Each structure stands twice: as C-alpha cells, then as structure tokens.
Amino acid sequence: VSSALQLLGLYLQGLLSGWCQYASFSQSSSEVSVSPGQTVVLTCDVANVGADxxxxxxxxxxxxxxxxxxVxxxxxxxxHRAPGIPDRYVPSRDSSNTKFLLTISNVQEADDSVYFCFALYSSAGSRGLGCVLGRPEPQMHLFPPAQEEITTGSATLTCLVSSFFPGYIxxxxxxxxxxxxxxxxxGLVALAEDQTYLVSSYLTVPASEWGSxxxxxxxxxxxxxxSPLEKFVSSQAC
Structure with a gap:
C-alpha cells in the first residue's frame, strides 16, 4: 500500500453558465499529495464577487x-453534506471572503478523486438580462419489482429521483x-448533464410481503x- 495518497487533479472550476454577472473562480493547486490520516484543505479562489x-x-x-x-x-x-459523505468534510470561506475552502480531515484512500467547486451567484440588478436562478423541483418515478425477481423469493422496489437542485435530498x-x-x-447523488442532480433508492423485501x-x-x-413528495405502489395495483 502506498504511503502517499494522491488527490488527483483538484480542479476547482467555477461553472459560469446561467450567471448574471462575471465572477471568476480558480484553483490554487491542480494536484495535492497527502498521506492517509493527514488533513488537506482545498481552495477555490474568487474574483469580482465576494465569497459571502x-x-x-x-x-x-x-x-x-x-x-x-x-457538500x-x-x-x-x-x-449540507450529500448522503454518504462523512463529517470529515467541512466547507468554509476565509475571513477576507476571497476563497472557498473544503477541509478533509483524516484523509482516507476513498477520498482520492477530482474535486470541483461549482458556485451559484445571481446579481440582484440583472433580471433585465433574463438571468434568474431557480431551484428545480425533483421528479420521482416509482417502479414495482420485476416478476422475474419475485419468482426467486425477493422483491426490489425502485425509486428514481431526478432533475433536482441543489444536490441534497x-x-x-x-x-x-x-x-x-x-x-x-x-446510492450516491450524481450530477446530470444539465447540471441538476439524480439519485436512485431501492427497497428489497421478501416476495411474500410484496404479495400481501x-x-x-x-x-x-x-x-x-x-411539502414532501410521496408516491405509492402495491402488488394489487400492478
């Protein structure tokens, strides 16, 4: 096992599409090498707008x-941390409001990844440009178990949630x-091509319970x- 953990390409990129004012974000380092158990701080520098x-x-x-x-x-x-993200991940900003920080303590091999910063900023006086920051509501699809699986004695229900933002649900x-x-x-929340988020959740029960x-x-x-969004399914409705 290597004594050093490579946090490959910590690309801290500001995604500017849909913004109402020029605001730039840049990385301070593209790659950080840190040993397991240490603490690392990722930074995202801000220009033309305060981090606050x-x-x-x-x-x-x-x-x-x-x-x-x-997060x-x-x-x-x-x-708000995404599901599955441990409390070793703590976000913050510096006192001068020029940097966003992500502190990862007690670094583990599972932390090895490419990290991005994605900032959301809207100028209060920019509505004339048609630039309005919205929060898309999630779309949910609930599916019953497959008949082929039921014959094996198990039944897995699937809940697919998509098109939501921010990515915490x-x-x-x-x-x-x-x-x-x-x-x-x-599962873990994933980023879709349209910059909204999606997640899948599964419930597996005995086939006899499903059939009841x-x-x-x-x-x-x-x-x-x-208010919470709820959808229903039962064997009687299938």
Missing amino acids: KANMNWIRQSPGKKPEGV YFNTDLSF TVVWRRDGKSQEQGVHT GARYSCVITHESLV
Missing part, C-alpha cells in the same frame, strides 16, 4: 464514475405508512418542495 455573496457546491468525480455531490455551502455559513421508504429501514439501499398487498411508498424531501 455566492453559494458553493463542492462535487467530485472518481475515475470511471459519475460526478457526485459532496453544499450557503451564504449564511450553513451547509432525503429519501425515505414506507410500508403502510410506517418507515422502512431494513432492506433500503440509496401492502402499500409501499417512496417519500422525498427537498428544499424546493413546499
């Missing part, structure tokens, strides 16, 4: 995998109104929604 005026979304992409959300940092200093499964935790697997006619639902909570 923009929300920062840190994302990463590992070789052969889709981009995934890491969303708000102007009020609050933040809560997915909960219920059976006849009661929360289900056993048999649940929710119980009513299963997938419930999502997101800041763009006034």
Whole structure:
C-alpha cells in the first residue's frame, strides 16, 4: 500500500453558465499529495464577487464514475453534506471572503478523486438580462419489482429521483405508512448533464410481503418542495 495518497487533479472550476454577472473562480493547486490520516484543505479562489455573496457546491468525480455531490455551502455559513459523505468534510470561506475552502480531515484512500467547486451567484440588478436562478423541483418515478425477481423469493422496489437542485435530498421508504429501514439501499447523488442532480433508492423485501398487498411508498424531501413528495405502489395495483 502506498504511503502517499494522491488527490488527483483538484480542479476547482467555477461553472459560469446561467450567471448574471462575471465572477471568476480558480484553483490554487491542480494536484495535492497527502498521506492517509493527514488533513488537506482545498481552495477555490474568487474574483469580482465576494465569497459571502455566492453559494458553493463542492462535487467530485472518481475515475470511471459519475460526478457526485459532496457538500453544499450557503451564504449564511450553513451547509449540507450529500448522503454518504462523512463529517470529515467541512466547507468554509476565509475571513477576507476571497476563497472557498473544503477541509478533509483524516484523509482516507476513498477520498482520492477530482474535486470541483461549482458556485451559484445571481446579481440582484440583472433580471433585465433574463438571468434568474431557480431551484428545480425533483421528479420521482416509482417502479414495482420485476416478476422475474419475485419468482426467486425477493422483491426490489425502485425509486428514481431526478432533475433536482441543489444536490441534497432525503429519501425515505414506507410500508403502510410506517418507515422502512431494513432492506433500503440509496446510492450516491450524481450530477446530470444539465447540471441538476439524480439519485436512485431501492427497497428489497421478501416476495411474500410484496404479495400481501401492502402499500409501499417512496417519500422525498427537498428544499424546493413546499411539502414532501410521496408516491405509492402495491402488488394489487400492478
């Protein structure tokens, strides 16, 4: 095992599409070498706008995998980590409001990735340009288990959630109104080509439970929604 961990290409890029004012973001270093157990601080430099005026979304992409959300940092200093991201990841900004920072403590091999900074900034006086920052509501699709799987004694329900932004969302499964935790697997949030996010969640139950006619639902909570979005499925409806 190598004694050094390469955090390959920490490309801290500001994605400018849809912005209302020129604001530039740049990386301070394209590659950082750090040993497991150490602490590393990634920086995203800001120009033409204060860091206290923009929300920062840190994302990463590992070789052969889709981009995934890491943490969303708000102007009020609050933040939300993506599902599966440990509390070793802490975002912040410097006192001069010229840099966004992402501190990763106790670095592990699993942290090896390409990191991006994706800032959201909207000028208050720019509406005449038609540049309005919106928060797309998530779209949900709930699918029953495949008949082929049911014959094996198991039944997996699939909840696909897409087109949401920012990339932090809560997915909960219920059976006849009661929360289900056993048999649940929710994947990491991924970044889609249109810069919105998507995630898949699965609930696996015994085929006999599925066949009993119980009513299963997938419930999502997101800041763009006034109330949680819930969809239902049961064997009787299929």
